[in-house]
Amino acid sequence: MPIDLYQLTGSPPCRAVLLTAAALEVDLNLKKVDLSIGEHLKPEFIKMNPQHTVPTLDDNGLYLGESRAIMIYLANQYGKKDSLYPKDPKKRALVDQRLFFDLGTLYKSFSDHYYPIMLAGATPQQATYDKMNEALTFLDKFLEGENYVAGKTLTLADLALVVTVSNFKLMDYDLSKYSNILRWYAKIKAEAPKYNEIESVGMKAISCVSADSKMPIDLYQLTGSPPCRAVLLPAPAVGVDLNVKNVDLSAGEHLKPEFIKMNPQHTVPTLDDDGLYLCESRAIMTYLVNQYGKNDSLYPNDPKKRAMVDQRLYFDMGTLYRSFANYYYPIIFTGVTPAQAKYDKLHEALSFLNKFLEGENYVAGKTLTLADITLVVTVSNFPLMDYDLSKYSNILRWFIKIQAEIPNYSELESIGMKTFADFVEHYKKKT
DSSP: OOEEEEEOTTOHHHHHHHHHHHHHTOOEEEEEOOGGGTGGGSHHHHHHOTTOOSOEEEETTEEEESHHHHHHHHHHHHOSSSSSSOSSHHHHHHHHHHHHHIIIIIHHHHHHHHHHHHHHOOOOOHHHHHHHHHHHHHHHHHTTTOSSSSSSSOOHHHHHHHHHHHHHHHTTOOOTTOHHHHHHHHHHHHHSTTHHHHHHHHHHHHHHHHHHHSOOEEEEEOTTOHHHHHHHTHHHHTTOOEEEEEOOGGGTGGGSHHHHHHOTTOOSOEEEETTEEEESHHHHHHHHHHHHOSSSSSSOSSHHHHHHHHHHHHHIIIIIHHHHHHHHHHHHHHOOOOOHHHHHHHHHHHHHHHHHTTTOSSSSSSSOOHHHHHHHHHHHHHHHTTOOOTTOHHHHHHHHHHHHHSTTHHHHHHHHHHHHHHHHHHHHHHO
């Protein structure tokens, strides 16, 4: 009689069972359960498994739920030897401990943090994120000096845990600080029978669920607007897809009640991340990195490094971009040339930036940060106004370097800068 496995493609517990069957050379008759139409709630399924969960095993009338229990049963019943699940009580106890650790600690921490985000569009919580870090630290410690997670050979514990760790990779979680996990992960992927075949299908399925289930992050913006362009630039670097919604200011869309509800200042850009409404471009940029960044390089956690980035962000808003806007926007919108004092302020602001960059490759530290991203957009506006930057050699050197380093810079800024340039020309002709 066939051994039926009722399962959902991509489900981590189901994938762990499939890896076990492959290692034991057991053929399973796979029966897909469509949870979306309630197949797991039908009387015939509940008869097999009152918890109505997948995976569920039917081995000639033996009905079994819980993936790790199924894995143990298959090893006990069909294993030609006991290496996957040793009979020796001490060896077996270590495998059991790791299986319970996976269920109750590591996989639990993953599901507690990511499943609400994936399935309900919930806002990530720092507390659950910290629990994941803690769980991964435990696993990394277990693997210190070890090739396998529970003994000297491949066991069920490795097969269960390798699936859980693979889920972290799918969510773009940065595992680089867990060197023992990464070493072990590569080894188990190479050793587990049919790993690539089973996991390529399963991981693809769950990655689609992850991508499709995330609530969109809406960015209300005006193409060409310098603050909006600045927000678009860090998004690819932190792996965030923004659902861009253009706001027609000329038609007063920013003055509609539904927009003012999000942003009483009725300005662009405005971000809507699942009900979190945020305006001011630099606040949006820092939020995106804090919330979604895989690391803190763009906006360092270290207070001293962050302070320098903050200083440059405020310098841009209150000094450099302000001096640009104060001088050029009256020319663009009204055709009136401001007083010389405003032009002098513009020169003064550029001189400050040039001084900041003396002997430096970046504007706030030794790596690319949000300060470089916001300032490079501001500086890019000056050539559009035919302002001669040649006397600011440090700015020009830095400007070329940052354009080359920011992901997708040319693609994003080519559109934004052209639109801004067209906008400028349109108002020049009117005046």
